Amino acid sequence: MTTLLIQGGEIVTDTKRFRGDVLCKDDVISQIGENLVAPEGATIVNAKGKFVFPGFIDPHVHIYLPFMGTHAKDTYETASHAALIGGTTTMIEMCCPARSDDPLEAFDLWMSKAVGKSACDFSFHMGVTKFDDATEAKLTEIVRRGIASFKIFLAYKGAFGIDDGELYRTLRLAKKLGVIVTAHCENETLVAEKSRELLAAGKTDPSQHHESRPPQVEADGVHHLMSFAQMTGAATYIVHLSCAEALERALDARARGVRVNIETLIQYLTLSKSDAERPNFEGAKFVMSPPLRDARNQAILWKALQEGEIDTVATDHAPFDFATQKQMGREDFTRIPNGIPSLEDRIRLLYTYGVCSGKMDLCTMVRVASTNVAKCFDLYPRKGSIEVGADADLVVFDPGYRGTISVATHSMNVDYSAFEGWAVQGCATEVAVRGQLAVRGGIFIGEIGRGQFLKRKPSYF
Numbered sequence: 001m002t003t004l005l006i007q008g009g010e011i012v013t014d015t016k017r018f019r020g021d022v023l024c025k026d027d028v029i030s031q032i033g034e035n036l037v038a039p040e041g042a043t044i045v046n047a048k049g050k051f052v053f054p055g056f057i058d059p060h061v062h063i064y065l066p067f068m069g070t071h072a073k074d075t076y077e078t079a080s081h082a083a084l085i086g087g088t089t090t091m092i093e094m095c096c097p098a099r100s101d102d103p104l105e106a107f108d109l110w111m112s113k114a115v116g117k118s119a120c121d122f123s124f125h126m127g128v129t130k131f132d133d134a135t136e137a138k139l140t141e142i143v144r145r146g147i148a149s150f151k152i153f154l155a156y157k158g159a160f161g162i163d164d165g166e167l168y169r170t171l172r173l174a175k176k177l178g179v180i181v182t183a184h185c186e187n188e189t190l191v192a193e194k195s196r197e198l199l200a201a202g203k204t205d206p207s208q209h210h211e212s213r214p215p216q217v218e219a220d221g222v223h224h225l226m227s228f229a230q231m232t233g234a235a236t237y238i239v240h241l242s243c244a245e246a247l248e249r250a251l252d253a254r255a256r257g258v259r260v261n262i263e264t265l266i267q268y269l270t271l272s273k274s275d276a277e278r279p280n281f282e283g284a285k286f287v288m289s290p291p292l293r294d295a296r297n298q299a300i301l302w303k304a305l306q307e308g309e310i311d312t313v314a315t316d317h318a319p320f321d322f323a324t325q326k327q328m329g330r331e332d333f334t335r336i337p338n339g340i341p342s343l344e345d346r347i348r349l350l351y352t353y354g355v356c357s358g359k360m361d362l363c364t365m366v367r368v369a370s371t372n373v374a375k376c377f378d379l380y381p382r383k384g385s386i387e388v389g390a391d392a393d394l395v396v397f398d399p400g401y402r403g404t405i406s407v408a409t410h411s412m413n414v415d416y417s418a419f420e421g422w423a424v425q426g427c428a429t430e431v432a433v434r435g436q437l438a439v440r441g442g443i444f445i446g447e448i449g450r451g452q453f454l455k456r457k458p459s460y461f
């Protein structure tokens with residue numbers, strides 16, 4: 001039996017803060033209390049002056065991602081290492097087959113990239129990138145194997161995007177199976193028309209990316225999804241919501257009874273479109289979809305998180321090297337691989353720029369980066385909580401730490417950081433995955449291959 005005792009920290013959950021010890025036996029939390037006696041042979045962590053959080057969960061990452069003519073850079077080995085250093089103990093990856101791929105074969109392929117290669121726990125959202133006569137049986141089988149969420153794209157037509165008939169059938173099946181549908185919401189026709197106009201006018205640099213995808217493009221995508229969700233009764237989850245206009249459409253729908261959860265990203269809370277306007281092609285580091293927005297949106301998103309309107313904060317981690325892969329779009333912004341890596345940075349940025357600057361309280365940080373994610377994706381209370389019987393995924397966090405983010409020190413397998421030189425307060429010093437330390441003293445000591453595939457059971461009937 002492995003035993004871990006975390007002593008004297010301030011335990012922080014989504015609803016309360018209190019001082020205490022946490023005793024973990026094998027994979028789970030066995031006791032919470034004051035002055036717990038260490039069993040013989042226990043690993044002891046002194047958490048005095050530190051916070052003890054439930055393991056953080058990133059609900060939106062890309063690790064194996066063939067996309068825009070290239071592949072995202074991380075593997076499960078590098079991504080899970082980076083996640084754990086940053087305090088993330090569970091990742092949910094998007095399984096994104098091409099339209100021509102068989103869904104079951106794709107699921108097996110994505111599993112093969114992860115099983116035996118991850119140091120943290122993981123699951124997948126199953127991408128539905130085509131819906132034909134054979135799809136229902138295949139998706140039903142994938143759900144039987146432990147997947148409780150689908151992923152659809154209203155953007156990227158010709159690659160991952162689906163048409164309206166496919167959207168309707170996917171949502172109808174999701175309702176029948178009790179599966180929640182996560183969705184990338186942008187009106188792709190508007191993107192295509194705007195991109196064509198801009199390129200024809202010789203506007204090719206990275207800053208044109210956000211000109212081609214203004215807030216209306218995203219708001220229209222959200223409105224579209226909401227109409228279909230209302231007609232089918234399916235539960236939905238809007239991924240990477242970036243702006244006030246899209247938020248308004250989602251909240252309108254929620255007010256009329258549409259089942260919708262909302263995710264924003266750490267990038268939209270901290271970066272803005274001025275970053276994508278940096279000269280000498282440096283803006284390419286900041287190209288993602290939906291694009292970074294006018295900075296006025298940041299305060300709106302922080303407030304919506306604090307007030308419970310937005311449910312979760314993810315990263316949409318999608319690492320593409322600047323020196324090589326981003327260069328594919330030198331002459332044409334539509335060819336810049338989309339994505340801003342940040343899997344390792346989410347929690348320290350949330351703490352520094354949210355909690356320390358007074359935009360978010362500590363329990364809200366736990367709620368949006370852990371507990372709500374577990375609740376949305378059928379992992380709660382096994383994950384996202386500190387209670388007896390829950391998985392012993394725990395983060396000991398030192399609020400006294402001061403440092404800076406840099407590509408020179410990060411663990412993600414990508415050649416730049418969008419947050420280069422940014423000051424951060426606080427860091428994860430110890431991180432446990434199911435009772436075993438994977439980070440000690442800020443150093444990765446995890447075991448590649450120990451991370452488990454989390455079988456989930458759908459609940460959205």
Ligand code: URP
Binds near residue numbers: 062
């Ligand atoms: O720009 C982004 N978001 N890249 C990853 C693919 C996606 O849309 O989620």
Ligand code: ZN
Binds near residue numbers: 240
């Ligand atoms: Zn997306």
Ligand code: ZN
Binds near residue numbers: 060062316
């Ligand atoms: Zn994504």
